Amino acid sequence: xxxxxxxxxxxxxxxxxxxxxxxxxxxxxxxxxxxxxxxxxxxxxxxxxxxxxxxxxxxxxxxxxxxxxxxxxxxxxxxxxxxxxxxxxxxxxxxxxxxxxxxxxxxxxxxxxxxxxxxxxxxxxxxxxxxxxxxxxxxxxxxxxxxxxxxxxxxxxxxxxxxxxxxxxxxxxxxxxxxxxxxxxxxxxxxxxxxxxxxxxxxxxxxxxxx
Numbered sequence: 001x002x003x004x005x006x007x008x009x010x011x012x013x014x015x016x017x018x019x020x021x022x023x024x025x026x027x028x029x030x031x032x033x034x035x036x037x038x039x040x041x042x043x044x045x046x047x048x049x050x051x052x053x054x055x056x057x058x059x060x061x062x063x064x065x066x067x068x069x070x071x072x073x074x075x076x077x078x079x080x081x082x083x084x085x086x087x088x089x090x091x092x093x094x095x096x097x098x099x100x101x102x103x104x105x106x107x108x109x110x111x112x113x114x115x116x117x118x119x120x121x122x123x124x125x126x127x128x129x130x131x132x133x134x135x136x137x138x139x140x141x142x143x144x145x146x147x148x149x150x151x152x153x154x155x156x157x158x159x160x161x162x163x164x165x166x167x168x169x170x171x172x173x174x175x176x177x178x179x180x181x182x183x184x185x186x187x188x189x190x191x192x193x194x195x196x197x198x199x200x201x202x203x204x205x206x207x208x209x210x211x
Contacts, residue, residue, distance in 0.1 A: 001025070002118055006125045006197065011145030014127050017197060019118060020204055028112035028119075033184060036109030039099040040185045047095045054079040054087025107207065113187035114203075124148065128158070128196045134166035143174070146194075154190035156182050158198040180206045 001018040002025055008014045019025070059078040067074050081089045101109075117123050124146055131138055143149045155176045157164045168176045175186055179195075179202030187193060195203070 004118075004123055004125050006127060007146060008127050009129045009142045009145070011142075011147075017125050017200065019123070019200065023111050023203065023207060024114050024118040024123070026111050026115045028116050029108050030112070032105050032108040033112045033116075033188065035101055036106055036113075036184045037188065039101045040183055042097040042099045045097040047097050049092040050094055051088040051091030053089075053091070054081060057085065057087050059085060109184045110182075110187075111207075113184040114193075117187060117190075117193045122191065123193045123195065125195050125197065125200065128198050131163045131167055134163055136167055136170050139164065139168040139174075140171060143171075143194075148192045148194070151191040152189065153192045153194055154182070154186050155194045156196075156199045156203070158196060158202050179203050 001021055003016045004019055006014045006017050054077075057079045061077055061079070064075050064078050065072070075083075078086065080086045126142065126146070139155075140149070143153060150173075152173045153175070155164070155168055155174060156179050157176055159178055159180065165176045165178070168174055175190070177183075177186060179199045182203075
């Protein structure tokens with residue numbers, strides 16, 4: 001198992017913790033990670049781009065001008081794609097960009113993202129702490145104490161970390177996510193992965209529940 005230092009919220013050391021090898025110590029699978037991230041980004045697309053065909057544009061269906069004698073090219077209707085204000089040929093229509101990823105591939109991609117951060121020594125662990133009320137400065141102070149204030153941080157909080165979620169959502173370059181819902185994209189895109197002791201247990205439980 002990989003041993004990672006644990007810090008208090010003021011930056012002082014508080015021992016070490018072991019990260020499970022089956023999640024944080026596997027050989028990362030780049031194909032699985034690619035498929036999972038590609039599917040995640042595809043799911044973010046709204047897919048609401050829409051153009052009108054020549055049968056949908058609101059123009060007169062009458063013949064614009066007589067067939068002969070004008071010197072112009074003959075035209076049968078103003079909704080032709082060749083005309084300004086006419087229909088669009090093969091234009092986009094509302095659609096879903098969702099991509100299906102098998103459960104085993106999704107699990108492997110997520111584990112690969114965690115293992116990549118562990119191999120890069122980009123995982124920080126802090127002791128569990130609670131806030132009585134949402135305080136953005138408190139979370140910002142934790143980041144500065146750990147020396148990760150100017151980096152892109154993914155802070156994975158336990159299920160009961162609602163106050164922490166509210167405290168850090170206004171911080172730039174910071175994403176707070178509940179352990180069960182952290183995505184491979186957010187993990188791979190972050191410079192630093194920050195967890196609490198309880199968050200590590202929640203991550204392990206999330207994989208056990210899918211077996």
